[in-house]
Amino acid sequence: MCRTYFEGEEVELIYMLDAREKRVSIQRELLGKHPHETLLSATMNIPGPVKTNEQLKAAFLTVIEAIDRLIPPEKRVARKYRDVKTGPEYYLVIRETPEGLKKQLIDLEENHPYGRLLDLDVLYQKEQQLLSISRTELGYPVRHCFICEDEAKICGRQRRHxxxxxxxxxxxLIEKGKMK
Structure with a gap:
């Protein structure tokens, strides 16, 4: 295994919880300014105490570049990128239905070499509430585990691996993606 993917500053749980609160605050702020638009909130899904380093950030940015190619400039309303020790974050407000955006992102998650490393959440505002749209709402299967192909959330909750x-x-996955 290439250990450099998981070398770097270790992040304590309290910082992860703070980062989650900050993300929700940013999401609310962006949709508050653009209440009739749809928001993509992208983060990495990295287990362990090291959440970012140059190699992980490069994989993240490769997926963000693919997203930017996918979304026409005339549909983009606002964007924000945060490079923080809890992992990179990317926000993109666009003129698109939540369902339309989620379908595009599911395709990217499933077909991009690094798509499985990211959580690509689609959010929108309805009656002052922040809502998200899931894969299953659109008839897609749940995401699978990196290792055993069972449902990822179940493996994570039960700490199977x-x-x-x-x-x-x-x-x-990263090494394989570099070869493509």
Whole structure:
């Protein structure tokens, strides 16, 4: 395994919780300014205490570049990028239905070499509430685990795989993606 993918500053749980609160604040702010638009909120899905480094950030930015190619400039309303120790974050407000955007992003998650490394959440505002749209709402299957292909959320909740196993799978995914 290429250990450099998981070398870097370790992040404590309190910082992850703070980052989540900050993300929600940013999401609310962006949709508050653009209440009739749709928001993409992109983060990395990296197990273990190291959430970012140059290699992980490069993989993240590769997917963001693909998203930027996917969304025509005339549909983009606002964007924000944060490079923080809890992992890179990207926000894009666009003129598109939540369902239309989610379908495009599901295709990207499933077909881009690094698509499985990111959480690409689609949010919108309805009656002052922040809502998200899921894969299953659109008739798509749930995301699968990196290792066993069972439902990712179940494996995560039950901690079926060690951090080392997941990092090994992610390392292989990144190496494979570099060859494409």
């Amino acid at each position: 060690s951090i080392e196993e997941m990092q090994q799978a992610i390392s292989q």
